[in-house]
Amino acid sequence: MQNQTQSNNSGGQEIKPPEQIMQEIAEHKGCGTSSEGGKASCGSSGGPEDMSPEVWEKVKNHPCYSEEAHHHYARMHVAVAPACNIQCNYCNRKYDCANESRPGVVSEKLTPEQASKKVLAVASTIPQMTVLGIAGPGDPLANPEKTFKTFELIYNAAPDIKLCLSTNGLALPDHIDTIKSFNVDHVTITINMVDPEVGQHIYPWIFWNHKRVTGIEASKILHERQMLGLEMLTAAGVLCKVNSVMIPGINDKHLVEVNRAVKSRGAFLHNIMPLISAPEHGTVFGLNGQRGPSAQELKALQDSCEGEMNMMRHCRQCRADAVGLLGEDRSSEFSTEKVMEMDIQYDAEGRKAYQQQVELERQATVAAKEAEMADLVEEFSDVKILIAVATKGHGRVNEHFGHAQEFQIYELSTEGSKFVGHRRVDLYCQGGFGEEDTLPTVIRAINDCVAVFVAKIGGCPKDSLKAAGIDPVDKYAHEFIDQSTVRYFKEYLGKVKSGEIAHVARGDADIRQGAYIAA
Amino acid sequence: MAYKIISSQCTSCSACEPECPNVAISEKDGTFVISAKKCSECIGYFDEPQCVAVCPVENTCVIDTSYPRYQAA
Numbered sequence: 001m002q003n004q005t006q007s008n009n010s011g012g013q014e015i016k017p018p019e020q021i022m023q024e025i026a027e028h029k030g031c032g033t034s035s036e037g038g039k040a041s042c043g044s045s046g047g048p049e050d051m052s053p054e055v056w057e058k059v060k061n062h063p064c065y066s067e068e069a070h071h072h073y074a075r076m077h078v079a080v081a082p083a084c085n086i087q088c089n090y091c092n093r094k095y096d097c098a099n100e101s102r103p104g105v106v107s108e109k110l111t112p113e114q115a116s117k118k119v120l121a122v123a124s125t126i127p128q129m130t131v132l133g134i135a136g137p138g139d140p141l142a143n144p145e146k147t148f149k150t151f152e153l154i155y156n157a158a159p160d161i162k163l164c165l166s167t168n169g170l171a172l173p174d175h176i177d178t179i180k181s182f183n184v185d186h187v188t189i190t191i192n193m194v195d196p197e198v199g200q201h202i203y204p205w206i207f208w209n210h211k212r213v214t215g216i217e218a219s220k221i222l223h224e225r226q227m228l229g230l231e232m233l234t235a236a237g238v239l240c241k242v243n244s245v246m247i248p249g250i251n252d253k254h255l256v257e258v259n260r261a262v263k264s265r266g267a268f269l270h271n272i273m274p275l276i277s278a279p280e281h282g283t284v285f286g287l288n289g290q291r292g293p294s295a296q297e298l299k300a301l302q303d304s305c306e307g308e309m310n311m312m313r314h315c316r317q318c319r320a321d322a323v324g325l326l327g328e329d330r331s332s333e334f335s336t337e338k339v340m341e342m343d344i345q346y347d348a349e350g351r352k353a354y355q356q357q358v359e360l361e362r363q364a365t366v367a368a369k370e371a372e373m374a375d376l377v378e379e380f381s382d383v384k385i386l387i388a389v390a391t392k393g394h395g396r397v398n399e400h401f402g403h404a405q406e407f408q409i410y411e412l413s414t415e416g417s418k419f420v421g422h423r424r425v426d427l428y429c430q431g432g433f434g435e436e437d438t439l440p441t442v443i444r445a446i447n448d449c450v451a452v453f454v455a456k457i458g459g460c461p462k463d464s465l466k467a468a469g470i471d472p473v474d475k476y477a478h479e480f481i482d483q484s485t486v487r488y489f490k491e492y493l494g495k496v497k498s499g500e501i502a503h504v505a506r507g508d509a510d511i512r513q514g515a516y517i518a519a
Numbered sequence: 520m521a522y523k524i525i526s527s528q529c530t531s532c533s534a535c536e537p538e539c540p541n542v543a544i545s546e547k548d549g550t551f552v553i554s555a556k557k558c559s560e561c562i563g564y565f566d567e568p569q570c571v572a573v574c575p576v577e578n579t580c581v582i583d584t585s586y587p588r589y590q591a592a
Contacts, residue, residue: 083534084575093530093575109531138532210538210565212572 055268058185058239061130061355062162063326065186065241065269067314067419070326071365071395071481072358075131076122078115079106079321080146084138085170086206086222089284090245090275093137106137106321107331112146114336116153120346121339122323123158126330127354129323133164135188136320141171144178151182160348162186166243170206170222172229180236187233188241188271189226192251194261196220201250204284227265234266241269241312246293246301247285248275259305270305271312274298274511295448295509299420313421316406325393327406327422365395369482373416376486381493383503384413387485388423388446388470390454397476397484401457407446410481412489417482423509441510443468448509451488453481469506521558522568523583526550528576535580538569555586 051059063070084093110118123129132154134140140147151163164186165179172189179187193199199219206218213221233240242262244255251258259270275292277285284290293301302311316326324330388407390399404425411420423445425438439461446452451471455478465472476484495501521543524535529550536544536551543557553570560582561568570580 082530082532083537083573084532085534085573087575093532094528138534142534207534207573210569210572211567 055239062186063131064315065239068362070314071393072128072362073131074126074129074325075133076119076129076323077133077135077318077320078118078150079109079137080112080115080150081134081136081140081143082109082138083142085142086139086168087204089202089204090277092281092283094282106319108336110336112149112153115150116157117344118334118336118339119154119161120157120344121342122334123161123351124344124346126324127351128358130355131162131164133166135166139168139171140165141167141175144175148178148182151184155182158346160351164188166190168222169226169229170208173225173232176232176236179238184238186239186241188243189230190243190245191226191258191262192245193219193254194223194258195254196223198251198254199223202247230262230265230267240267241271242267243271243273245275246272246298248291248293248297252293252297252301255301256304259309263309267309269310269312271315272298272302272305273315273317276317292511295421295423295511298511313419316422328392361394365480365482368480369417369486372483372486376414376416376490379414379493381414383493383496384411385450385489385492386411386420386448386506387488388449388452389481389485390452391481395481396478397453397481398455398478401452401454401461401472407452409449410485412485417485423511439464443470444510446470446509448506450492450506453484521555521583521586522553522560522570522580523555524551524553525579525581528579530576532575534573534575535570538573540564540569544570555583
């Protein structure tokens with residue numbers, strides 16, 4: 001557990017009076033990005049500028065709907081919904097590994113009663129856990145009794161926890177009223193196509209009206225149900241995120257059309273994720289050699305959709321039983337065995353007080369960035385660079401290089417600092433990848449970055465990074481990410497102008513697909 | 520005959536359980552089993568056996584040849 005009060009004041013930042021902070025919050029737009037060319041990248045779009053206060057209220061503490069919130073607030077999934085009603089070529093229900101981190105994978109499934117107890121246990125241990133999602137491992141709406149029983153139990157025991165669910169959409173139109181009745185105000189639909197010709201290469205079959213339907217017909221039905229479900233959610237005032245899996249050669253170009261289609265039907269946020277298709281996962285795509293996109297391909301597609309609507313770039317494609325901040329997984333602390341032994345006191349007041357502290361810290365982060373941006377607004381330059389940051393949350397550079405399981409990627413320009421993604425650097429769990437040398441893998445994962453910000457780094461990796469053209473930076477240890485990246489960028493621009501360094505474009509980077517190892 | 524579930528193949532996803540018109544499917548020792556006595560191969564209910572149609576793993580719900588073919592009453 002991180003020490004909240006201490007980190008509030010570390011980094012040399014003074015906490016400002018609340019009125020001043022609120023004023024700055026009101027002025028700040030995007031997730032602190034001044035996204036002139038379109039919508040902010042973060043999903044939160046932080047601000048009242050392009051978002052109604054009602055929507056802001058719904059997303060501000062939701063780590064999956066707000067990039068800024070994901071540094072501070074945690075989520076959890078409970079695996080109560082194992083059944084599915086469709087088959088996707090990127091999913092294999094046979095495969096299960098405790099060290100895996102990707103959708104559809106869980107260690108154990110739970111009954112609604114076990115799930116409810118687990119939620120209360122986690123909420124008592126992790127007071128910044130604000131969101132409970134049901135994301136499978138199958139389709140929550142193919143298990144409506146289990147899903148809604150779980151919501152009912154949690155809704156009654158801990159009404160302050162936001163409920164959300166993630167679905168393929170096939171059964172969605174049948175459940176809108178029930179979703180509304182439990183105050184579920186975030187629903188994610190996975191939509192990979194709006195053209196059945198494309199869909200037939202992604203979905204081999206669906207189970208529909210007591211029949212297995214295959215081919216184009218399957219995708220046609222699925223598409224119609226997804227669009228109807230999205231329209232009904234919008235009409236019902238439920239906030240909707242659309243997830244799309246980017247499958248190069250199959251739907252990569254088509255996702256621009258998907259983006260337009262879902263935006264026009266009222267989706268709030270679009271999350272384009274890279275295909276995960278390692279052969280050892282045994283999926284159709286894994287076995288037939290279908291590759292996932294590179295980091296540059298993914299970013300280019302996200303950038304091209306950004307003018308249309310909010311893009312989510314901080315998705316970690318987490319397990320259906322993940323617990324904690326995005327990018328961390330504490331699910332092993334909350335196995336059913338351990339939860340059943342816990343003496344749980346649900347302390348709603350304590351949670352509220354803790355979250356108020358988090359809110360202060362978060363406002364300080366925004367304020368620090370605004371201050372740093374002040375003298376950059378006069379600058380105009382075409383130079384854009386990427387910076388990788390090792391962090392374990394709270395919006396600070398606070399992780400050691402060697403301990404980092406992922407790096408967050410920020411794009412710096414004269415418009416400011418913008419979160420554009422993350423790169424996992426954790427190890428593969430099986431398949432003979434264990435011997436793989438870690439450092440070259442890390443360098444390949446952040447190869448498109450000019451610098452990497454860390455709390456601490458050893459001499460050896462420092463030299464290797466420099467040799468690869470990546471500047472290892474530890475002078476911003478424990479400072480705010482947004483503020484220090486902007487400061488670094490100002491220095492960088494200064495050096496480019498004075499001719500001390502030449503600005504050259506960096507290469508592409510890998511997106512890792514392997515297992516997540518919590519230890 | 521009736522249908523049976525090859526337990527080594529079963530992912531225990533439970534998709535088949537609510538689809539069975541005869542309530543012949545239940546969970547046992549971590550996977551799902553079909554009661555051969557109750558199974559009607561969905562004859563008289565649906566065009567195709569529901570467990571086979573919904574199961575995510577091919578060749579997991581299969582005909583149990585040790586049972587005589589189901590005869591609709």
